[in-house]
Amino acid sequence: MDNLTELYCDIDDFYQQFKPEFEANLIANGRRRLRPCQISVAEIMTVLILFHQLRYRQLKAFYYHHMLGMMKGAFPNLPSYSRFIELIPRSIMPLCAYLQSMMGDCTGISYIDSTKIAVCHNKRIYRHKVFHGMAQRGKSSMGWFYGFKLHAIINHKGELLAVKVTAGNTDDRAPVKEMTKPLFGKLFGDRGYISKALNDWLSQNSDTTLITKLRKNMKEQVLDPVDKTLLNHRSLVETVFDELKNLCQIEHSRHRSVTGFITNLLSGLIAYCWFPYKPTLKNVAGFKEVGEI
Numbered sequence: 001m002d003n004l005t006e007l008y009c010d011i012d013d014f015y016q017q018f019k020p021e022f023e024a025n026l027i028a029n030g031r032r033r034l035r036p037c038q039i040s041v042a043e044i045m046t047v048l049i050l051f052h053q054l055r056y057r058q059l060k061a062f063y064y065h066h067m068l069g070m071m072k073g074a075f076p077n078l079p080s081y082s083r084f085i086e087l088i089p090r091s092i093m094p095l096c097a098y099l100q101s102m103m104g105d106c107t108g109i110s111y112i113d114s115t116k117i118a119v120c121h122n123k124r125i126y127r128h129k130v131f132h133g134m135a136q137r138g139k140s141s142m143g144w145f146y147g148f149k150l151h152a153i154i155n156h157k158g159e160l161l162a163v164k165v166t167a168g169n170t171d172d173r174a175p176v177k178e179m180t181k182p183l184f185g186k187l188f189g190d191r192g193y194i195s196k197a198l199n200d201w202l203s204q205n206s207d208t209t210l211i212t213k214l215r216k217n218m219k220e221q222v223l224d225p226v227d228k229t230l231l232n233h234r235s236l237v238e239t240v241f242d243e244l245k246n247l248c249q250i251e252h253s254r255h256r257s258v259t260g261f262i263t264n265l266l267s268g269l270i271a272y273c274w275f276p277y278k279p280t281l282k283n284v285a286g287f288k289e290v291g292e293i
Helices: 002-028 041-053 059-070 081-101 122-127 196-205 225-232 235-246 258-273
Strands: 109-118 136-140 143-155 160-167 184-189 207-212
Touching: 002 041, 002 081, 041 059, 041 081, 041 258, 059 081, 081 258, 109 136, 109 235, 122 143, 143 235, 160 258, 184 225, 196 207, 207 225, 235 258
Parallel strands: 109 184, 184 207
Antiparallel strands: 109 143, 136 143, 143 160
């Protein structure tokens, strides 16, 4: 209950500051203000994030069993499940802004990678309609898939620094320029990020240096021993993806709407940001903390 109180208070404090600008933006775009209802937007956000924190697999079961059953005292004004689903779209923009506020700080040591977010089994691609025209076929190290890609940059503490979702057939290098704008220092990636044009752009327009493994037909590069050690620990970002998928469940094939996909992804990423213990690089090359290098 203490963790729930801390989560709700933090979200509510954020939303009270975000709400005036949010409503002004709605009016400026010709939309009406959100009509009041029994449950607040901050409570909707809390429920969605709590779903991932408690590691339930189905939102409906979580809502009926945990929220309407065990948490009725903490949320006395909870609507029915069908009404809650209708109210979820109200939380999309606040969730985006809240996720941005939960991002970690750049430490000068960052890792970049992408992971697939499949939306259906390959055998059901031709029957899939929810993401028709949006999802695309892509290929990862595990084979072909149909869906999207999540591109992420983390620091050596396992904290998210930047995220971006693209269609499954997007080149890993495409979103790098936009994602690295606020970063500095060394950025480590796999061979999928090899690009002379990208390295030249980063050297001229950014304070970030991209370091990757080389292909077998390329000349061997001379790296500082510390950089070489940090590059060999690139699996840290893969560990983060593993927790996002298996603990926060950002990937599943039961989505019935684009809105459900977006809110599931956003709330899953936020739930990860709330983890007290994240995958971290420690005792690398004899240092207590990689950030001290």
